[in-house]
Amino acid sequence: MFFIYRDKQLFGNVFDLWLAGQESTAYTLAWIVLYLMKDQKAQKKLHTELSNIVGSNRYITLEDKNNLPYLNAVIAESQRLGNLLVTNIPRRLTEDIDYHGFTLKKDTIVCPEISQVLYDEKIFPEPHKFLPERFLDSNGKFQTKPELIPFSIGKRACLGESMARAELFLFTANLFNQFEVCDFN
Numbered sequence: 001m002f003f004i005y006r007d008k009q010l011f012g013n014v015f016d017l018w019l020a021g022q023e024s025t026a027y028t029l030a031w032i033v034l035y036l037m038k039d040q041k042a043q044k045k046l047h048t049e050l051s052n053i054v055g056s057n058r059y060i061t062l063e064d065k066n067n068l069p070y071l072n073a074v075i076a077e078s079q080r081l082g083n084l085l086v087t088n089i090p091r092r093l094t095e096d097i098d099y100h101g102f103t104l105k106k107d108t109i110v111c112p113e114i115s116q117v118l119y120d121e122k123i124f125p126e127p128h129k130f131l132p133e134r135f136l137d138s139n140g141k142f143q144t145k146p147e148l149i150p151f152s153i154g155k156r157a158c159l160g161e162s163m164a165r166a167e168l169f170l171f172t173a174n175l176f177n178q179f180e181v182c183d184f185n
């Protein structure tokens with residue numbers, strides 16, 4: 001009998017959506033809230049930007065994204081420092097390759113480490129500090145860096161990247177446009 005879509009495939013898709021899509025975004029949001037709770041100056045700057053550009057009388061939508069540079073910088077820096085997938089998903093080499101003078105044999109398992117890039121102090125000075133300003137140019141405009149790769153790169157990079165980016169923006173923007181998060185310690 002010919003099956004187009006098996007239960008096993010359905011299970012795989014639901015599992016992917018849950019594990020890859022839900023936990024990753026939820027934990028990133030938790031890091032954003034934590035960093036802003038611990039850095040009250042940054043939170044104040046964010047509130048000032050939101051009050052000046054949007055005000056609290058309406059929801060923030062994706063159309064506001066380009067007008068909120070500090071918010072974009074906070075999200076970028078939280079993704080960098082939160083460093084959600086420290087090591088990427090392991091890969092098996094399908095052929096021998098020469099990598100910077102080392103021969104890696106077919107079938108070797110390699111595991112790229114995203115954190116080596118996100119915490120590279122040549123690109124991100126003082127890499128263990130939360131500094132959203134590193135993603136602003138001299139005119140205060142948001143400027144990302146090619147090394148900011150929380151979703152990985154290449155053919156197998158995160159399939160949900162654009163959805164995750166939208167969720168991170170909408171949740172962070174609307175939460176902080178209505179609330180302050182205090183650090184009771």
Ligand code: HEM
Binds near residue numbers: 028151152160
């Ligand atoms: C902040 C949120 C997220 C982060 C940081 C993140 C990060 C990643 C990373 C690093 C990978 C591995 C890429 C590679 O193997 O090179 C990945 C894969 C994947 N992600 Fe995400 N992800 C996020 C949200 C989502 C969402 C919302 C979805 C779907 C709704 C999703 C679906 C997937 C899928 C299906 C893969 C496997 C892609 C493949 O192997 O071809 N992710 N993600």
